[in-house]
Amino acid sequence: MAAPPKGRVAVEDVHVTYEDQQRINNFATNMRRMTELKNELEAKKKSLQNLQDASDDLMMLDDDALMVPYQIGEVFISHTQEETQELLEAAKEALEQEARSIELRVSDIQQVLGDLKVHLYAKFGDNINLEADES
Secondary structure (H helix, E strand, O other): OOOOOOOOOOHHHOOOOHHHHHHHHHHHHHHHHHHHHHHHHHHHHHHHHHHHHHHHHHHOOOOOOOEEEEEEOOEEEEEEHHHHHHHHHHHHHHHHHHHHHHHHHHHHHHHHHHHHHHHHHHHHHHHOOOOOOOO
């Protein structure tokens, strides 16, 4: 049997230990969690854009005495234009804070994934694929 090329480990020579399997499982779990967080972040950003659009539209209204319906939970409650603007600003602030929190969590997970990649690629080389499929 021929020796593997220099710098590559033969598939038969790689022994997967319990710790290696734990790292692989941890990597998969963190990848799934990061994907979920990124999807949640996109939804928050879309909601934030919707709130910004509503705020912009509200500023274009000429009639200050007009009552504007604002959704709270499952019901719409009429408020003055100024009160509605304040509610929109508070909702935007809350969403921005949630988005920052999610971005921090994604960053932490990316750091963990980077560390795991270093360990796993060092041991398994090209015999393991840790890159996300973008299909």
